[in-house]
Amino acid sequence: MKTVALAIFPCVQSLDVAGPLDVFAEANTFVGPEDGYEITLVGADRAPVRASNGLRLSADVAFAEAADAYDLLLVAGGPALPTQGCDPRLTAWLRATAPRCPRYGSICTGAFALGHAGLLDDRAVTTHWSDAQRLAEQFPRARVEYDRIHIRDGALVTSAGVTAGIDLGLALVHEDHGPEVALAVAKRLVVVAQRQGGQSQFSPLLTAPSKPHSPIDGVHAHVIANLRGAHRVEDLAAVAGMSARTFARAFKLETRRTPAEFVEGARIDAARNRLEAADLPLKVVAYDCGFRNAEHMRLVFVRRLGLTPSDYRARFRAPS
Structure with missing residues (x-):
């Protein structure tokens, strides 16, 4: 029997708790009792806590009562963790217990709790796409992977947001019991055993420049309004009123991407909007968004999102 501890706290994301625990509970129906999972919720105390959606949850044991080690230790996420910090009692428990566990990690923004405990240093990690940049800024020694659904680096396992x-x-069940059991659990939960693509299929590739009304902001608006243009660095530099070298350096500093990466991201986001909203032929979408042709758009989608335009439309097309 593998022991699993999952840390909870006030305003925890309830799906971060229920999702993985349902996976382990379903796995128990497919493996013998000696090979299953014994699940323990751990909290600051045993008093009920209110999840972010209002659901009441109670820990089985308090941090002070918990075992010295578990086969797997996880901490759930919560919407307040990226901005409001972490309960010092949770931080202390993670710092003391996680290094004794063969596997430990987080779901969603639970990665911030691990970071406060010093457990992300020099490790590849992921979290919800909307909080990944903040995680990288708060814990600069962590190697944040922005597009991963989940990732393992040694004993550390982390996942993207909520349903991830x-x-x-499922990945841990696959590791423990093989692909057949993981697939059986996925079928019971009516989910795919391994989804295609990364988080970028759910998140916008572009964010507004950090300085509104700056020359870089003007270039941003120019590209969005003229997706069919070639948008060479020299041309974009002229829009910004800079030399090409100064522009390329300033653009990378302000947006954390090269001009070419930005233009490609703008075209992908525009194409995604069209694929979600209408049944336009792929060659029309490609032309409207500045790709050379439909095949070029397909290659860029696969490289950046991990799935084709047709697959993207099938997943995200708005109902008529």
């Missing part, structure tokens, strides 16, 4: 905890749980 199910993906992480």
Whole structure:
């Protein structure tokens, strides 16, 4: 029997708790009692806590009562963790217990709790796409992978947001019991055993420049309004009123991407909007968004999103 501890706290994301635990509970129906998972919720105390959606949860044991080690230790996420910090009692428990566990990690923004405990240094990690940049800024020694659904680096396992905890749980069941059991659990939960693509299929590739009304902001608007243009660095530099070298350096500093990466991201986001909203032929979408042709758009989608334009439309097309 593998022991699993999952840390909870006030305003925890309830799906971060229920998702992976349902995976382990379902796995118990397919393996013998000696090979299953014994699940323990751990909290600051045993008093009920209110999840972010209002659901009441109670820990089985308090941090002070918990075992010295578990086969797997996880901490769930919560919407306040990226901005409001972490309960010092949770931080102390993670710092003391996680290094004794063969596997430990987080679901969603639970990665911030691990970071406060010093457990992300020099490790590849992921979290919810909307908080990945903040995680990288708060814990600069962590190697944040922005597009991963889940990732393992040694004993550390981390996942993207919310339902990605199910993906992480399935990956761990696959690791423990093989692909047949993981697939059987996925079928019971009516999810895919391994989803295509990364987080970028759910998140916008572009964010507004950090300085509104700056020359870089003007270039941003120019590209969005003229997706069919060639947008060479020299041309974009002229829009910004800079030399090409100064522009390329300033653009990378302000947006954390090269001009070419930005232009490609703008075209992908525009194409995604069209694929979600209408049944336009792929060659029309490609032309409207500045790709050379439909095949070029397909290659860029696969490289950046991990799935084709047709697959993207099938997943995200708005109902008529």
